[in-house]
Amino acid sequence: MADRDRRQPDSRPETPADRAQTRTDPVREAPESDAERRHRRAQFLRELNEARELRDRVQPRRARAARMRQQLRMRTFRW
Template structure:
């Protein structure tokens, strides 16, 4: 019986590892697409993008570490 439990736990670990790898892959793809979308928005609406950059810079200046 212990061998069967050990085999199941190994198989479960392998599945979990694959699932984590898939999750990381999906997350990397999502972040890549998000970055592309932000860059596209910045090119399409430069005035709004400039205002957003200025707001972000102001936030960073007033943020206390």
């Protein structure tokens, strides 16, 4: 009971939104270079591809159904 009395009246658990508001990102002097942007994009695409492969491994029935739908779309596509 004594611990509750010592807390501030409006103390509550910090939420991610609260942390985002209090976070201060350093201001960059120079804009991001093309090489940095390409590197970040390549990293993102690698992680995205890895996540898709993992999802396909853990949900084989859904992955097979998605492949079948894609094949059907490709067969019905008109050039």
